[in-house]
Amino acid sequence: MKSTKTPSALRVAIIGAGQVADKVHASYYCTRDDLELVAVADSRLSQAQALAEKYGQAQAWDDPQAMLREVRPDIVSICSPNRFHHEHVLQALAAGCHVMCEKPPAMAPEQAEEMFQAARRAGKVLAYDFHHRFAEDCQLLRQQVMDGQLGDIYVTTARALRRCGVPGWGVFTNKELQGGGPLIDIGIHMLDAAMYVLGFPAVKKVMAHSFQKIGTRKNSGQFGEWDPSVYTVEDALFGTVEFHNGGILRLETSFALNIPEQSIMNVSFCGTDAGATLFPLHIYNDDGGELNTLLQRDQADDRRHIRSMEAFIRHVQGEPVMIADAEQGRIIQTLVAALYQSAQTGKCVEL
Ligand SMILES: NC(=O)c1ccc[n+]([C@@H]2O[C@H](COP(=O)([O-])OP(=O)(O)OC[C@H]3O[C@@H](n4cnc5c(N)ncnc54)[C@H](O)[C@@H]3O)[C@@H](O)[C@H]2O)c1
Known part of the structure; x- marks a missing residue:
């Protein structure tokens, strides 16, 4: 098959060939000449073979390090489970690649710090796929x-809630x-x-x-089935982040x-002059006891993931x-770790 790519096309590789690699990363890369x-x-x-075949003529490897050494791509997407993000990002940066890493950055703030320093030293782009901020509403x-x-x-409330949406695939439990x-x-x-x-x-x-009250007792929901006997994560977490400016963020x-x-x-935001909710964006305040809309979009932007890749x-x-x-x-990884630490110890964590 004759390539439709421009001769100077940047060479892209993906590590971790699961559902996000397929639905977001490979499908986006293949739209570009x-x-x-x-x-x-x-x-x-x-x-690896299934994803490579689905999107054309890419090589399939079972060893990311060998792939980086032999193929020498310009860009790498890291779509492996969270535990491997740190290792794979460092390997890709060391191989001279720009990196798009799936969220979360890593498992611990020290790892995210090391990744930040490694990207800086290498002079390469390291981006995380926090795609909701790319919605036009945001x-x-x-x-x-x-x-x-x-x-x-002064008050922000971030909600990422599911009634019964434990992922039934991968290692999410x-x-x-x-x-x-x-x-x-x-929540991240x-x-x-x-x-x-x-x-x-x-x-x-x-x-x-x-x-952890439900995941260890039930076994099915909106996103399929899971094994409650090996469910080792929290079902729900409620936290408050206090800022030096006096405001709070409830999660x-x-x-x-x-x-x-x-x-x-x-996410909703309450300010001294107006409040706002996202997805779709609505900005409002009060006018004599009535809701006064200052700005309202009809519908939320569903291109946020593509915009993140772009x-x-x-x-x-x-x-x-x-x-x-x-x-x-x-910073986000540090907040996540502090929230988990506080939930575990029952104590406030100073940052
Ligand atoms: N931005 C988003 O909205 C979004 C959505 C889904 C997933 N994700 C993130 O993407 C990552 C993958 O999620 P997924 O849903 O695609 O999971 P998945 O289980 O479908 O895919 C993960 C793939 O990684 C492979 N893998 C496991 N260990 C590996 C290793 N050591 N080296 C190379 N490959 C390895 C697995 O075989 C699997 O094919 C996770 O970090 C998740 O948080 C982000």
Whole structure:
């Protein structure tokens, strides 16, 4: 088959050939003439082969390190389970690649710090796929916040809640491989969206409570079946982040929690002049006891994941567009660790 790629196309590889590699990374890369998917590595060779075949003529490998050494790609997507992000990102940076790593950055803040330093030393782009901040709703709200439309924001509530949405595939219920449950898997997305809109204010302290009441008893839900006997992550976590500016961010996240809604993924902001909710964006205040809408979008932007991938590639190509960078990834990882530490010890964690 004759290649339709431009001769100068950047050569892309993927490590971890599961569902996000397929639905987001490979499918995006293959829409572009200036990128060529040349290799896929997965510890299960059959997985690598299936993804490579689906998207054309990429090579399949079962050893990421050997693939990096032999293929020498320009760009690597890390889509392996959380536990391997640190190792795979460091290997890819050491091989001279720009890296798009799936969220969370890693399992611990020290790892995220090492990844940040390694990217800086290598002079390569390291982006994390915190894609919700790329929704137009988020971008527009960030601009409104910077323009002062909400006044001082003092209460933010980030919710990533599922009534019964324990992932039935992968390692999402295995604390050792995953690092935790809903907080590190879905709560982290709304945490990032909230921090992005707020402009990453400095954190003073963190307090949290977590529960494991349902995942060890039930075995099926919205996203298939799981084995309750090996369910080792939290079902739900509720935390408060206190900022040095006096504001607070409340975070509520669950894989399983008896709430009426099947799922909630949203953030609300309360400021001195106005409030806002995301997805779709609505900005409002009060006018004599009546809700006064200042700005309202009809529907949420469903291209946020594509926009996250696109921003990474544009950044690699030298455009100074916003990405979820390694420094912000380190801050988010620190917050996640502090929330887990507080939930485990029952004590407030000062940062
Ligand atoms: N941004 C998002 O919204 C989003 C959505 C889904 C998943 N993710 C993230 O993507 C990552 C993968 O999730 P998924 O749903 O695709 O999981 P998955 O289980 O479908 O895929 C993971 C793949 O990695 C492979 N793998 C396991 N260990 C490996 C190793 N040591 N080296 C190479 N390959 C290895 C597995 O064989 C599997 O094919 C996770 O970190 C997850 O948090 C992000």
